[in-house]
Amino acid sequence: KDTYQITLLPGDGIGPEIMSSCKDVLGALQKRCGFTLEMKEALIGGVAIDEAGDPFPDESLEQCLKSDSVLLSCIGGYKVNYNTLPYIAALLPLPIYSLINIHTLICYMIVQWDSNPRELRPETGLLKMRKSMGLFANLRPAKVLSQLIDASTLKREVVEGVDVMVVRELTGDVYFGTPKGIDVVDGKRVGYNNMIYDETEIERIARVAGDVASKRGGKLCSVDKANVLDVSQLWRDVVTDVITKDFPDVELSHMYVDNAAMQLIRWPKQFDTMVTGNIFGDILSDEASMLVGSLGMLPSASIGESGPGVFEPCHGSAPDIAGQDKANPLALILSAAMMLRYDLDRAEEADILEKAVEAVLDQGLRTADIKQEGDGCKLVGCIEMGKAVADIV
Amino acid sequence: KDTYQITLLPGDGIGPEIMSSCKDVLGALQKRCGFTLEMKEALIGGVAIDEAGDPFPDESLEQCLKSDSVLLSCIGGYKVNYNTLPYIAALLPLPIYSLINIHTLICYMIVQWDSNPRELRPETGLLKMRKSMGLFANLRPAKVLSQLIDASTLKREVVEGVDVMVVRELTGDVYFGTPKGIDVVDGKRVGYNNMIYDETEIERIARVAGDVASKRGGKLCSVDKANVLDVSQLWRDVVTDVITKDFPDVELSHMYVDNAAMQLIRWPKQFDTMVTGNIFGDILSDEASMLVGSLGMLPSASIGESGPGVFEPCHGSAPDIAGQDKANPLALILSAAMMLRYDLDRAEEADILEKAVEAVLDQGLRTADIKQEGDGCKLVGCIEMGKAVADIV
């Protein structure tokens, strides 16, 4: 097979600009390696709410399911609605200009999707995508790049060589558990969500984690709160069964989530692969990625039993720098590499991409997020960074 | 009032030895300041399981409730049962000595309470104590001591001056929510716990947090996962209501828990007071205390609407160094200072204790956990450290 259908989800904030850089890079890669990526865009997030009234419209889902793989930038945050600019500009010469703060006026230009009802928020689209595509396993590597060690707030000797893979369950837990809601009981509002896992959900994520660990350092740490939670007790029992039976060579340990949050800071090198539930994984994978100090460099993969996976950077949509050619496209480019490796079985091409990213760092190119004072490197924008990678590819 | 009833809960592991040092210090303080602490011990944790068949026996609860305040060391871990030593020693000369690993033999001497059924685990005693004494607010300061900055794994410029107070809700959330359990549904095991808060629970912790924030830097950051969870949405709404209405001078912000886990590492100085639910607070307060790099120095307070509070170090029972005079008693001594301040209204005496702790650090005394290679300080044990503090008091 040498032609692949790829759905691109540019999303919100800096999403479109990093996607554009990434497309250029993938274009160059196709030419060099003689295979074809038929890339087609679809809507998700705030832009989907604005254009289709749904944060993940059915057309997007269908298109994703038909593809060989999906590449997602980032979603959410807010957007500046320049359509209202003429009205604001028209008001400026009026006397009220002096009465109303210019900042207040500008605020009218900002669309905050977060204040929408839940079904019209960008995050809801993301959750719908994960659930409807069956993406139950989220792989989030937190690997320190030697070129960027000093970007970490942790001491060099603590982060040097850190290479942790967090395997997070993505379609269960308190994220999707029912019953849930906000009710009024005896005149008091009560909010609740069910933290729930059944054994098949735990088994399949344990298998993915066992597999990942066996291809890495062979060490798996399962994180839970089994000293307090029944759901964690089941988690611990099932993970233990699966790993000892099906992955006898993987060295399994267990850790409570509060301790894991500490140990990641105390001595992150003790970890190889970690596996945990959806909400603990949300917290710990973000903590782990901040350790390495270069969130703008970290890719992630969300995969299911079969069918296309979704590959996306760990960073958010950074609306404050959107449209200013300041974003770092490298995490998305590395996500594309993960896509090539995991979904398209193109390990060679994945290597080429990853090496190209290392090469631009070695050349001393840095976007603002990874530029350190006095590092002697050259500050570049999103477009220039993308071009540099494409040139090497 | 100048006589107070204090219940001491020495607990497990290093608990008894740090409690003994702390008693000496409190003894010296009484002499100097002319007030009387009538201290009486009670059982909690593993030792309570072994001696009374209950991790928090009713007698302990009654005694705590009758006191003016409660001082707790730490619970859980494991203990080495020296009673079995003669049997093991008797086996050693036999030929099986060469067959059985000596390590395996020693393992028979270890009592692991963690493998008990849930109602006979040390943690269950702690949870029972919190719930039955109505200790809904847990205050956990994470303050960097200038003498110990280099003990942190974070860079000096990142942690210097960090002073965060985490206010954690302690008697609600998924810790105590029902329904909960492990059931078999359609032949599959399902584990579940209910993440639940009602508005009065949120209101009262918000009030404590508002009060704490207004006495500190005036900034409060409430942490939740309102973009996904209904219970967090209610949390956010109620916290906003309480703070804007009753604490107009407190500057309130909201942060998602995954982002908070990152921001604590990226730039902890942005935080003054944080407030969050039980499970997020468990994770974030441990993360925050590890940031400052001297867990052995951090006290905590658990308080209710009225009645005695419980004051305890943030660290665990460290069974690996128990009984070896290596433990650091300073966190417990600082917890006693919090007790004097919050429960006994003895701010002056609290100050004396806190200054005495700073003074022994300035003298260059260090227990192993806070000793840094090449810091030129003197390594001391638990007893010597306690004596040094008592001498200054």
Ligand SMILES: CC(C)[C@H](C(=O)O)[C@@H](O)C(=O)O
């Ligand atoms: C945006 C949010 C719903 C999402 C999550 O909590 O899963 C995000 O934090 C992530 O980690 O992908």
Ligand SMILES: CC(C)[C@H](C(=O)O)[C@@H](O)C(=O)O
């Ligand atoms: C021991 C455990 C039940 C407890 C908790 O989770 O509350 C501990 O981690 C703590 O923070 O005091």
